[in-house]
Amino acid sequence: MKSTAAASASATAGPPGPPVKARPSGTPKAAAPQGRRIRRQLVTSPWLFAAPGLAIVGIFILYPFVSTVINSFTDKRQLIEGKYVGLANFRELLHDDMFWIGLRNSTLYVLVVVPALVVLPLLLALLVQKQIPGITFFRSAFYTPVVASIVVVGLIWVWMLDERGLVNAVLEAVGAGKVGFLSDQWLLLFSAMGVTVWKGLGYYMIIYLAALANVPRELHEAAAVDGAGPVRRFISVTVPAVRSTMVLVAALSSVAAFKVFSEVYLMAGPAGGPAGEDTTLVMLVQRTGTGLTGRVGYASAISVVIFVVTVALMLLVLRADRKEDK
Amino acid sequence: MPAPTTTTKDAPEPGADAAESTPRARRRRRRVTDENGRRMPMWELLLRYALLLVVLAVMIGPFLWQLSTSLKGPHENIFSSPPSFLPSDPTLHNYERVADTIPVWDYALNSLKVAAANVFTNCVGAALAGYALARLRYRGRKAATLVFILAMLVPVEGIIIAQFTTMRDLDLNNTLIGVLLPGCISALNVLLMRNAFLNLPYEVEEAAFVDGANVWQRFFRIALPAVKGTLAVVAIFAFMGAWDDFLWPLIVLSDPDKFTLTIGLNYLHGTFANDERLVAAGTVIAVLPLIVLFACLQRYFFRGVGEGAVKG
């Protein structure tokens, strides 16, 4: 959901932006020993440097979030102050069918979208890796969906998948008959996943491209000498060489996929498809918490759950990453 | 350590060319077409182009279809089967109607102001903070990094009203500055810059340090120019974020004179809900500036992703 520019990149289910690899152990090793001299001298400027960023993020993201956490223990409504209700909101979650539907869909989203976004962009990167004429054009073109806004992408695909849209017109022209992409519960969800993958492909392709550039050519040559075919080389040379990048892509795309909102909201509608069966967790936050009658306390509790899960996903990455180092 | 520094020692823009033209890549490129009998076989080349074209159709097709729809006149059937890809009688009529309904240019100007400011603040703020996190040793560095990582994970759906109340307390609601502020230095961009700086070798800066350059000089003269690519990435994300944002400007702004394009285009929905051509024209207006911007910056951009976090 692109509610704020700050959050836009991190909260859509699309690519979360070039991955940030937290690697506490990395720098000091590379930097010592000369780096230490530089660092010693600096006492005040670091805070000066970091202050604007910390201030903005603190005031406009973290502070509101802290109040969200506090709200999750109250029965606050949009226009009415709440009172402390302990864990009542969380207990209510356990009995809320819609919450479980949301959890199911968000989890399903992670399970389908993440493998696709780990594998497909890698294949695409291999396709555009070779410097053949015109390749720069193809690379840029494949990146276009990443640049377009999710709202526009949503509108475009709703029109494409409309009962009378391009996809169905083509299907009908070849005699396959119409498919109700936007009316069936599962087709809707999978269409939305498709859009997420479509929008993310180019993005992760670039990341893999950069990683591939670091794969020593000698490895491929050695494998070729051993008589390994392209598939074999892909599995035994390429994959191991970009493994840490794959872990990273998996982690980041899973965090984003778990927080999916826009694609499903745009395609399935605010109510979340037939009988609300396509509702995701963030959609549920939006639906229950906003508007004049929004239940801020309850929606905050769902936000907290989402936050906890995404932090867990992130920790999972860091662990996998650390293992990689050893 | 997967070598972040192998290509960077001698290059003024370390890692910048990783994706395209490191010495290694250049060598490979020569191999594709060189005369040592290792030329890529013709069938492989053809296969590659065939695959590239298929992917191209999937990635670009929907945009072209939208463009085509927006150019079709009121009497052309946009639902025909088989579909007609080219407008039989291309017209800008739909764009005129959009412009008649809402002051597109005023709104676009507001959007542009916010987006440009957002690019500026993000580039400066994120570069400064990123540099501090990556380069400077100080107490609380880890905590500061954690602050940004956590901020990135916050689901924004739940906090928008709290953001608005904060903005009101600052008396900045109903201003373009209010639209700008929450995203003006995004956590993601800070972390992006941090990683780019982490990948810079210390040696260059060390030399400047020995020459007596202070931290600001090193930052502006050495570190910053070396991460131009990542700055381009940040710039594009910042522009996209501001240009695309809908809900936040809607909440903060009250005065229609200050509306941004996304809010303005929304007037089209209620009014022309049934006309796909107009909706298409609206989306083209919204997306075209981004594509143009990207086309201009793409060279830096691809570099930026290369030098960004992936390596290291």
Added chain:
Amino acid sequence: MRVYQSSRISRSSRISRSSRSPRRAVTAAALAAALLGLSACGGGDDSGSADASGKVEGEITFQTWNLKANFKSYFEGLVDDFEKKYPDAKVKWVDQPGEGYADKISADAAGGTLPDVVNVSPDLVAPLAKAGLALDLDKSAGKYEKEYLPGAWKSHQVPGMEGTYAFPWYLNTGPLFYNKRLFKDAGLDANKPPKTYDELFTDAEALAKKSKGDVATLANVPTIEDFGRYGVPLMNKEGTGFTFNGAKGVELLTKYKELYDAKALDGQALTATPESTGKKFLTEAVAMNPGSALDLEKFKKDAPRLYENIGITPQISNTGKDNMYVMGVMVNTRTKRTPAAVAFAHFVTDAQRQMSFAKKVAIFPSTKGSLDDPYFTKADGTDETRVRIAAAKSLKTAVNYTPVLFSEQMKVELRNAVARALQGKQSPEEALDNAVKACDRLLKQS
């Protein structure tokens, strides 16, 4: 274009699902907070006076809901007239887009930046009144009550609370269009369209059977308005609980389930939007669809064959009363210019202003006597006028079936329950019982 489309209907569409709406469940128009709201009410809790008898002076802000695109000159003229009448008063008019209106209002309400005079609908007024933000007009402007239709005045009263919280503004209702050719093809009398739900169900089954499931009669799942028109009691008298899970409600839903299984209710009804059902009617895949006088133009232009066969009939109703939508204009209790705000809210909604607005677009005035104007009674041979006259007539008895306390969240609950029943996942009884339980819980928390 149409107020109808842009405000009320697109709003109700969003409850269901709007493929065209990039954001937010709720919709439409306007805020203005602006100068006064912001600087004068900057403190937030200092409330204005409820006394409207003072001098009409000072600057006030008036916010509408998605009306600027099409009625700019009308509102500018209106503001000019008001300022001429009260030279010491100044009105700043702002308009908000269709999308996200409720979010905008709730942010402003929470932040103390709500404009002085706000265009609302009954379901928006209820939470604002409960939060003490809507001025009780019975106290401050009771003398104006007699100018409006009694039903319209009552529509902004909130069960469980004393008082009336907004001036009634324009009303909306529309006929039902039907495709005579499709009725004829099914062997039905094209000049005897269904009037009650029972007739509707019989005809729908016949249409589906004859066309072997190709032609559905209805494209929308039943909404709370349908339950109301079917004669289902929606709420108890005290306004403390919902009752649409009674025998009548179950009966209606059971019937719809049969229609759905027989394909007499379109297979995509569960995800339908007003836009998608409009298209289906246009392409003659669906035989009946609600609409307004303005749709006729569209039919003529986009679907000439349909236009030749178009039939117009009143809404299906078992109670003899049609459904109507009501728009209102409320005054913010925190305004510093109560006399000016009340005077302006009344000015916007008085008979003269409503009449001239009605002549611009297919809406209807809520003031007494206005509907007897020749404009609403004299036929001139055009279809448009015919539709308008019929609608004006039905409005004299029409009811706003949607309970004032029925929030967006409750609409989603009902919609989902209906979908579960139609899909056969739950029995109609079970689904409605669950929906009522959920709505009651939401009601208690609101």
